[in-house]
Amino acid sequence: MHLATVLARGGSKGVPGKNIRLIAGKPLIAHTVEHALAAGVFDAVAVSSDSADILAAGKKAGATHLVERPAEMASDEAGKLPAIRHCVAAIEQELGCVFETITDLQPTSPTRHPDDIRAAVAMQKRLGVSNVISGTxxxxxxxxxxxxxxxxxxxxxxxxxxxxxxxxxxxxxxxxLNGSIYVWRRDALMDGDGLWFADTHLYEMPAERSVDIDTELDFAFADFVMRR
Structure with missing residues (x-):
């Protein structure tokens, strides 16, 4: 079984409220949830957040599972890996299963394409490596x-x-690294120590599908690219 996670904190200093701010007519997080669903390779798509508004937007976009992220995992200082692991453990407990792979999709990467997700997941499966990360x-x-x-x-x-x-x-x-797609073999994610492994591979994406929204300028540029 294969799980997609979309982690989005409520707090954002660079672009306040960015994860639910409208871009190309939809809340930012909705684009990533829709990408995951359109990829057609996941048994579950989970949104994890400390924000009720983000969770509601994720549900409306079609996420199959919602996970409330503990406050200690949602601070500016908190790392992302513990939050991903928390999300995986919650969904596995809910479904009574153990996932084979976990693909984390960054919600601030709305210009990716579902084909990118399919290709990155296929690369990890073909190579059997610990993880595949995306970059440009x-x-x-x-x-x-x-x-x-x-x-x-x-x-x-x-x-x-x-x-x-x-x-x-x-x-x-x-x-x-564009932060858009991280495909993990479950043991590497849950038991590994960090992002890098001896067999980490890269899935290459073009610049126009690698926009990462961290500033107002990024937001405006992403909106321009998507509307084109």
Whole structure:
């Protein structure tokens, strides 16, 4: 069995109330719930939140399960993994089952496509790896034009290459994690220690499907992309 989780806190400093704010005519969280349902690969789609309004919006969008997130898992300092695990445990207890995979879908990524979800889930299944994470080609390369500030105030390449790189195209390919899709094998999620494993793989998405809303500018840009 396969579970999709959508975790959304009620508090947001960058864009207040963003998870239920209308974008392209729907609450932001509704787009991700609908993506999960349209992907057609999940036995359950759960929304976890500390906000009754977010849970109500998730239910209206079609989520099959709602989980009230404890306050201690919804603070600015709280990590996301404990909240995902709490959601998984709640749904497994409710259904009396153990899921094979869990796919966490970020609600602030409304420009993804259900095909992206299907492809990432299929990649994890085909490879049998601990997890698959989504990303998009990086705008800056640590081998070419991403620099770090040194103690003396100078700057240097974040990751000096073994040989001179005169064109960005000649540097190793690098990606920005877009946060959109995380597909976990259950044991890796529930018993693992963090995001990274020796067999972590990346599912590549184009920039236009990788918008992550964290600011008002992001929100306006995502709305523009979606309305196009």
């Amino acid at each position: 080609p990086a705008k800056s390369s640590p081998y070419f034009n991403l620099v770090e500030l040194q103690a003396d105030g100078s700057v240097a390449l974040s990751k000096p290459p073994a040989a001179d790189v005169v064109r960005r195209q000649d540097a190793p390919r690098c990606f920005d």
